[in-house]
Amino acid sequence: MKQSRKVYVPWYLRSFQCAGAECQDACCGLGKALNIDQKTYKKYRKVQDPSFRKEIDRKIQRIRSGATDDAYALVTPSESGNCPFWNRDRICSIHKKLGEDALPGWCASYPRITNIINGRWERTGTLACPAVARRALLNKGPLVLTEIDEPNLPFRGVYGQLNVSHTSEPELWAGYIERTRQFVFSCLQSRGYSVDDRMLLLGFFCESLARVLPDDRAKKLPAIVEDMDSFLMEPKTLKINYHLPKRDRRNLQRDLLDTLSEFNQQNRFYQGFSQLLTQSFCGLDAGSNAKTKRDKAYYDAEGTYYHPLIQEHEYILENFLVNRVYNMVFPFMTPNPFDQYITLCLTFMLVKNLLVGLAAFHKEHIQVEHMVELIQTLTREEERNSSWLMNLKQKVIEGQNDNMAAMAMLIKC
Numbered sequence: 001m002k003q004s005r006k007v008y009v010p011w012y013l014r015s016f017q018c019a020g021a022e023c024q025d026a027c028c029g030l031g032k033a034l035n036i037d038q039k040t041y042k043k044y045r046k047v048q049d050p051s052f053r054k055e056i057d058r059k060i061q062r063i064r065s066g067a068t069d070d071a072y073a074l075v076t077p078s079e080s081g082n083c084p085f086w087n088r089d090r091i092c093s094i095h096k097k098l099g100e101d102a103l104p105g106w107c108a109s110y111p112r113i114t115n116i117i118n119g120r121w122e123r124t125g126t127l128a129c130p131a132v133a134r135r136a137l138l139n140k141g142p143l144v145l146t147e148i149d150e151p152n153l154p155f156r157g158v159y160g161q162l163n164v165s166h167t168s169e170p171e172l173w174a175g176y177i178e179r180t181r182q183f184v185f186s187c188l189q190s191r192g193y194s195v196d197d198r199m200l201l202l203g204f205f206c207e208s209l210a211r212v213l214p215d216d217r218a219k220k221l222p223a224i225v226e227d228m229d230s231f232l233m234e235p236k237t238l239k240i241n242y243h244l245p246k247r248d249r250r251n252l253q254r255d256l257l258d259t260l261s262e263f264n265q266q267n268r269f270y271q272g273f274s275q276l277l278t279q280s281f282c283g284l285d286a287g288s289n290a291k292t293k294r295d296k297a298y299y300d301a302e303g304t305y306y307h308p309l310i311q312e313h314e315y316i317l318e319n320f321l322v323n324r325v326y327n328m329v330f331p332f333m334t335p336n337p338f339d340q341y342i343t344l345c346l347t348f349m350l351v352k353n354l355l356v357g358l359a360a361f362h363k364e365h366i367q368v369e370h371m372v373e374l375i376q377t378l379t380r381e382e383e384r385n386s387s388w389l390m391n392l393k394q395k396v397i398e399g400q401n402d403n404m405a406a407m408a409m410l411i412k413c
């Protein structure tokens, strides 16, 4: 076996340091139940310190039915939503007493997300971690991965895997995956276009891919890419055929935001995200039923505060999207590429809309810190519990809006 393996990582993970007790939104408060693998659980059973052993027995439950090697026992969050091992000094007692190697796989790898794509190891960070979010989002250059060597030890916590070795034509399919991803990254980083237009181009690409039968995708990809590449080589004005008059184009956005607001009112969101949502809705007077009034507030804030901010800091939205497509192995995590595009579009629309609301709330004081905090808390809320995002998506599908015309209205209207 090789002594080391190559892993592709962005610059921001190379010298990443957890903020520890200083972190303002620590992962130990994520409110998630954590699976403990069998090996780690057995390590805990060997703890000699009687009081720590008792603590472990009290806070970790064996999974009695349907346990696997990876999900052998469970740590459930306390009522406050924090990990029960996170003590008053904001220090993890497992880490303190047993060291980093004894942490459950999820904690040991967080905030890193490791994917293996046809044998290529890639590692990016989640923007739910405030330290990652700042570094990843505020870098003005394009987000690229470069190679490092790491010891070839068994690894806990691979998030996504793609492997075409079992297919009848592995080389063809490996080329398909590589070329598709190349297009996705160049499209999202194509700075001759606004980020909105890049999202539209990506949508047209995913829509074209989805139109082809899955078995034919690898063979038909070159023609699709060739067609789309011409847009990247020479930026053009994109023409969108909206099916609705301008006054109705914001209907879908407004409906989705109202659903989000209902979730918030039922106290389903954690405090960090909930506060930003409240400010954003308040900025646009989103409690009002008067559509015209809300839309006027939206367009005013967009023109006066949002556009100037984005003109200078559009790279933050780009970094958000690029980091996300790395994390999600886009567009291969769902059988239909357009399906994963809808999720991406929804999160992009939320960031943009909520930011316009924050701009309306803070007016000339809106700044990049608000953008970073919004993206960080939204990602964290999604990691904590993504059912609200799935609900929004369901709403889009039920309303027969799972098409490019509707996505265009979510992106720009």
Ligand code: SF4
Pocket (backbone or CB within 6 Å): 017, 018, 019, 020, 023, 024, 025, 026, 027, 028, 110, 111, 128, 129, 130, 131, 132
């Ligand atoms: S969220 Fe990030 S910085 Fe904060 S405690 Fe977790 S890993 Fe450290």
